Amino acid sequence: MTDAQVLVVGGGPAGASTAWHLARAGVDVVILDRARFPRDKPCAEYLSPEASRILAAMGALSRCEGAGAATLAGMSVRAPNGACIRGDFAAAHGFRGFRDRGLALRRHLLDAIVLDSARAAGARVEEGVRVTDLAYDARGAVCGVHAVNADGRSRVLRAPLVVGADGLRSVVLRRLGLARHAWAPRRIALVAHYEGVEGAGAYGEMHVEHDGYLGIARVDGGLANVALVVPRAHARRAAGDPAGFMDRWIAARAHLAPRFARAARVSSVRATGPFAQHARRAWAPGAALVGDAAAFYDPFTGEGIYAARRGGELGAPALCDALAARTPRAAHAALAAYDRARRRAFAGKWKVERVIALAVAFPALMNHAARTLSRRKDMADLLVGVAGDFVPPREVLSWRYLARLVLPLP
Ligand SMILES: Cc1cc2nc3c(=O)[nH]c(=O)nc-3n(C[C@H](O)[C@H](O)[C@H](O)COP(=O)(O)OP(=O)(O)OC[C@H]3O[C@@H](n4cnc5c(N)ncnc54)[C@H](O)[C@@H]3O)c2cc1C
Known part of the structure; x- marks a missing residue:
């Protein structure tokens, strides 16, 4: 039976x-x-x-x-050298998602x-x-x-x-x-919700550093989701005191610390990984x-x-x-x-994920790509559209796109 x-x-x-x-x-x-x-x-x-x-x-x-x-108009990425990329879901590349916004x-x-x-x-x-x-x-x-x-x-x-x-x-x-x-990057993540993170707005944010990356996204209830992803080598220190580890990581970044100065964590810090x-x-x-x-x-x-x-x-x-x-x-x-x-x-999409993981693992690569994408909004929009699942990955895996990304800017 x-x-x-x-x-x-x-x-x-x-x-x-x-x-x-x-x-x-x-x-x-x-x-x-x-x-x-x-x-x-x-x-x-x-x-x-x-x-x-x-x-x-x-x-x-x-x-x-x-x-x-909450709705998100697109994504922004800050590379270790400070170069910022911003891509919109609604863009001039001719591809449209089911919605022009993420949630x-x-x-x-x-x-x-x-x-x-x-x-x-x-x-x-x-x-x-x-x-x-x-x-x-x-x-x-x-x-x-x-x-x-x-x-x-x-x-x-x-x-x-x-x-x-x-x-x-x-x-x-x-x-x-x-x-x-x-082979895959062996990383762990710490995730928490905050109230009052300054500037958490219409764009999902990724801040890439030499020792990991931090995501900030506005969610429901006026809160911000803050997710820190670091190499597994940090796992023991992070697991012992996840909240302290996250606070110290943020406080050590001059571009992030002021934004958290008046923020309050409203959830526990949950750890997960490797994933x-x-x-x-x-x-x-x-x-x-x-x-x-x-x-x-x-x-x-x-x-x-x-x-x-x-x-x-x-x-x-x-x-x-x-x-x-x-x-x-x-x-x-x-x-x-x-x-x-x-x-x-x-x-x-799996190929795109691996190319991005490579760039995150090698900051020099990330810095170079970010310098290009920060000046080429059309290319940033395409990449964000691929991440948004409505632009075919072949658009950013083409030799033309990749060559523009890695060759020195004129
Ligand atoms: C740090 C981090 C950030 C992420 N951020 C994003 C993001 O912003 N956007 C995004 O799209 N994705 C994100 N992801 C990925 C996303 O969370 C997962 O891909 C998604 O949850 C997968 O859904 P799932 O149903 O396969 O698994 P899950 O959501 O994990 O659901 C699995 C379910 O199975 C149940 N279960 C497990 N074991 C058993 C068992 N033995 N018996 C019975 N039940 C069981 C669990 O209770 C759970 O309810 C992130 C992942 C991580 C680690």
Whole structure:
């Protein structure tokens, strides 16, 4: 006997989006999440203009706006040498996003709204249920999960398909043995909300320094999200006293310290990391991976929430095909098609993320690129549009663009 047609492990953006699409297609789907919503998640909380398209499709955009989501006109980046780049989402390059603005909403509000949408579409949601392992059938295909309820009771839930949407440190990814070990920046992040950060306005800000970067974005309630990302080498000092570490890092920057002089931290400082994770492929017999469980690289370009939702949008039709398949072979082919669709959808953005990570890791490169982009608003707009998920990555991966970026300015 099965408990559902699909079990989705994790009710964050990836799991809720996948379940929403499945429920709308008439699939009996259960979301299992170890947390109880509203739950928090350390994040810079910026949503790209294209993320609004998926929120609108799920009927969640007006609720996010009603919850007071701040709007962002674009992004600004300050390089270690002080050169500043500013790019707008609404620009003259001819590409338009679903909206001309990004949004920023605290995750405990955003994720609860999106999970509610999945519930309203017909998904069943079980909170306070921690998945500990996968269950396998006689052929070695995944056929369910082992879970522990909040009261400590263990149980096995069965379904023909299991979706791992359980984020960084995904238990589903690990149990499937699909984690790929590749080079990635090993960083940790400290995140907090502040009141009264001077000048936190219409643009999301990134301040890149030799020893990390700081993001500032206005969110709902007149607050600012402040996210500090530093190399993992700082982890021990940061973990011992995250608030003190963050205060000292900001106070040591002459361009940032005055802006925080009258600011008050209104949340605890939450630490997370390291965050790079990549699956060799996003499926196995009886299972699929979505969101951070399938891939996450670095928060600099801030599109994980969009990618998680888009993953659900891409995955649901393939999961429906796999459920309808008459043979295991046909079901595997459907899941493999999902993996290919993901690669097609995200490959360009993955390359851009890696180029940016390289520039962040080598300040001389960042300084040079920032000098160029600060004088070439058209190029900055294109890059910000790619980060906003509505300009095709090929626009900034072309030889023409890259040559202009690295060659000396006339
Ligand atoms: C410092 C930082 C800043 C970021 N800033 C941004 C940004 O500004 N914009 C942006 O778009 N993205 C940002 N991201 C990325 C973004 O947070 C993630 O990509 C996004 O949350 C992925 O969604 P998800 O649903 O895959 O995972 P999650 O949001 O992590 O959700 C996973 C869910 O699974 C549940 N879960 C985990 N394990 C289990 C288990 N064993 N059993 C049951 N449930 C389980 C968790 O409780 C959670 O609810 C940032 C990331 C970091 C680290």
